[in-house]
Amino acid sequence: MKYITLCIVLLFLSSCKTETENLLTNKEDYNKYLASGPSKTTSKYFELWNSKIKPDSSQLMSFGIVGGEYNRYFQNTGDIQYLKKAEQVLAKAVSIAAIGKAGYYRALARNYISQHRFREAAQLADSARTINSGVDQTLGLLFDVNMELGNYDKAESYLDSLKNMNDFGYLIRLAKWNDHKGDLATTIRFMEKAKEKAEDSKNTGLRLWSYTNLADYYGHAGRIEDSYRHYLKALELDPGNAYAKKGIAWIVFSYEKKAEEAMRILDSVTKNYKAPDYYLLKAEIADFIGDDLKSLSNFDTYFKQVQNPAYGDMYNAYNVSLYLDRTDQFDKALRLSRKEVGNRPTPESYSLLAYSHLKKGDKEKALEIVQEHIEGKTFEPGILLYAAEIYKATGQIEKAEALKTELVGAVYELGPSSEENILNL
Known part of the structure; x- marks a missing residue:
């Protein structure tokens, strides 16, 4: 009897130890970011330039600035209306531009990539290529869009023509190419070099992009703690960053199996962030814990949102x-x-x-x-x-x-x- 009791105790302690080993997140690390309110979708800067746009306007600089601001609002809110508004003003800029047209082609192409309109984006990239302006930026765009279209030989040729180990844009694309080839160790090495470039530049946008993408790659490699720390670094820069919060929620759910805590994190995100796929993850978590009602509710929300023809x-x-x-x-x-x-x-x-x-x-x-x-x-x-x-x-x-x-x-x-x-x- 004593032997059986001892075995049960040892089994319990072993189970507790395993669960403890799988815990690396701490609510105190990220709770302060979950209370962030809705992102601002206007500013004096935006209003100034937006006021210059009239129905018959030819204020080219206004279109570029306003389009960029709409794109930023889309990234911050997940609200498709801002991506579509950005498309409208960038399309107008393309139609009236005589100087700097290649830049507007590229900006509109990137908008189309976000909308998964890849063939249209490729046409715009080709149009930008006919103009001898911002050549490296156009080659980078051509790499991106051909990767999305599965034209991997073409993408590789554009990457080869860009080769510059001191350039952030080249390094992130080299990382993506090695990820495509299944060489995760090399992918991470180049992405870490890109992160160093971003940090040296002091550019907040590049740093955010570096931290979240590197966090993703670390997760794929099983380096979960490194992944978690980089999502936190992103939130230090941008407390409202929904993608980083989703990344932490995934660690909490998939690695630590703390489904209710993952749901709490995502509930805080979807109060203000409107991307439909977040509700799919919430439904998956609800399925895992056997909450059929919550699962159906989240699937229903997802399907209602994607009925919007703007998507x-x-x-x-x-x-x-x-x-x-x-x-x-x-x-x-x-x-x-x-x-x-x-x-x-x-x-x-x-x-x-x-x-x-x-x-x-x-x-x-x-x-x-x-x-x-x-x-x-x-x-x-x-x-x-x-x-x-x-x-x-x-x-x-x-x-x-x-x-x-x-x-x-x-x-x-x-x-x-x-x-x-x-x-x-």
């Missing part, structure tokens, strides 16, 4: 995943995934198309798409999980097992709910 194709990939994994609307998933492949022929889009065919019962078509468009072309765990399920369904057991071994180490990135799916491969 266009921005949430196609999210919607396909929901049709496949949650609502079993496989016909809708197939139609929308075909459209997404047309918009953005990347391994991610093809994985959605392949999985849609699998769910529709066309296993051989699903396998054909995986073999042609995914095998050896991506290292993203979400894509590989779909591929593994297709391999298993089509009798490619060795390939499924190989991916299963790889995916076991990606549970943090994919989320706690993925663990059962991976183990069942």
